Amino acid sequence: MEKIIEEARIVSRQLVRGQIFRLRLHAPNISGAARPGQFVMLRVCEGIDPLLRRPFSFSRVDAAEGDFEILYRVVGRGTLLLSRLLPGASLSLVGPLGNGFELPLTSSSPLAFLAGGIGLAPLLELIARVISERGQKGAGELRLFYGARTAEELLPEDLLCLPGLRIDFATDDGTFGYKGRITHMFEEAVAEGFGPSEIYSCGPLAMQYNVAKWALANKTMAQLSLESLIAWGLGACLGCALPAATPEDPGAERFVHVCEDGPIFSAGSIKWNKILSQQTVVPTFPFN
Numbered sequence: 001m002e003k004i005i006e007e008a009r010i011v012s013r014q015l016v017r018g019q020i021f022r023l024r025l026h027a028p029n030i031s032g033a034a035r036p037g038q039f040v041m042l043r044v045c046e047g048i049d050p051l052l053r054r055p056f057s058f059s060r061v062d063a064a065e066g067d068f069e070i071l072y073r074v075v076g077r078g079t080l081l082l083s084r085l086l087p088g089a090s091l092s093l094v095g096p097l098g099n100g101f102e103l104p105l106t107s108s109s110p111l112a113f114l115a116g117g118i119g120l121a122p123l124l125e126l127i128a129r130v131i132s133e134r135g136q137k138g139a140g141e142l143r144l145f146y147g148a149r150t151a152e153e154l155l156p157e158d159l160l161c162l163p164g165l166r167i168d169f170a171t172d173d174g175t176f177g178y179k180g181r182i183t184h185m186f187e188e189a190v191a192e193g194f195g196p197s198e199i200y201s202c203g204p205l206a207m208q209y210n211v212a213k214w215a216l217a218n219k220t221m222a223q224l225s226l227e228s229l230i231a232w233g234l235g236a237c238l239g240c241a242l243p244a245a246t247p248e249d250p251g252a253e254r255f256v257h258v259c260e261d262g263p264i265f266s267a268g269s270i271k272w273n274k275i276l277s278q279q280t281v282v283p284t285f286p287f288n
């Protein structure tokens with residue numbers, strides 16, 4: 001798909017909680033082409049510091065208004081500069097990039113969405129799209145398992161208000177909802193009878209690994225939004241490579257690129273052990 005370069009105007013900027021911001025941008029061309037799970041490279045300032053654009057997922061898209069939103073957490077210089085920009089300012093964008101989620105195959109099967117921390121961002125637009133395509137009636141069971149380290153890092157419920165969606169919360173320290181890992185909470189729901197036909201997940205690497213492991217063991221389709229360091233986002237610099245699984249030749253050294261082949265990957269397409277043993281390949285995730 002053709003990449004669009006567009007100058008966007010900041011419509012609104014809101015500090016949602018802690019270091020998490022919600023930014024609404026007016027960019028009709030990119031909004032009109034964006035699909036859930038895709039991302040945009042955003043130039044956080046003029047000049048050369050920082051030089052590179054930064055990748056952010058579409059957390060909501062309003063194509064009719066020509067707007068989209070991102071949810072981001074301040075982790076470094078780029079996101080700090082971004083958090084200081086006010087409505088009316090303009091930003092240079094390239095997008096939409098990446099493959100995006102494939103929407104569910106059947107129209108009424110139960111679906112599970114697993115979100116760790118700011119990993120919720122791409123899932124919000126995906127869930128909204130699924131609900132709108134299925135319609136309110138006969139939408140099937142849609143469950144979001146959403147967690148963070150502590151209650152103060154969970155997004156406020158008004159941001160999560162989507163009709164027909166059941167949300168189960170988890171925190172590592174037990175300050176809100178289930179105490180423990182999202183994947184454990186999900187496994188308990190399955191033990192109690194929840195049977196998703198597909199899983200969509202975004203979160204820290206360790207969480208994604210556990211989701212992939214469960215999905216492969218239980219023969220359930222899973223689409224995982226993965227991260228890597230994205231430099232240019234155009235498939236040329238090889239900076240975002242992840243080791244790929246090659247089932248027919250397990251010893252083969254093959255790579256996929258998050259910016260072009262991803263960021264959405266099936267559970268079985270990644271060589272998880274290699275990623276986990278080479279922490280230089282994937283940085284510490286901000287999705288937590």
Ligand SMILES: Cc1cc2nc3c(=O)[nH]c(=O)nc-3n(C[C@H](O)[C@H](O)[C@H](O)COP(=O)(O)OP(=O)(O)OC[C@H]3O[C@@H](n4cnc5c(N)ncnc54)[C@H](O)[C@@H]3O)c2cc1C
Nearest residue numbers: 054055056057071072073075076077078079121284285286
């Ligand atoms: C496809 C994709 C979609 C993304 N979507 C979102 C989103 O919707 N919301 C969101 O908040 N973030 C998202 N990110 C992560 C976001 O791009 C980074 O947090 C951001 O680029 C950091 O820029 P910075 O200049 O503030 O940090 P830097 O100054 O570049 O780095 C500051 C610190 O943060 C660490 N850091 C930087 N980037 C990452 C990273 N990708 N993962 C882990 N640690 C990192 C660095 O190692 C360093 O310690 C996404 C990343 C990818 C690849």
Ligand code: FES
Nearest residue numbers: 231233237238259
């Ligand atoms: S960011 Fe350069 S190849 Fe993906």
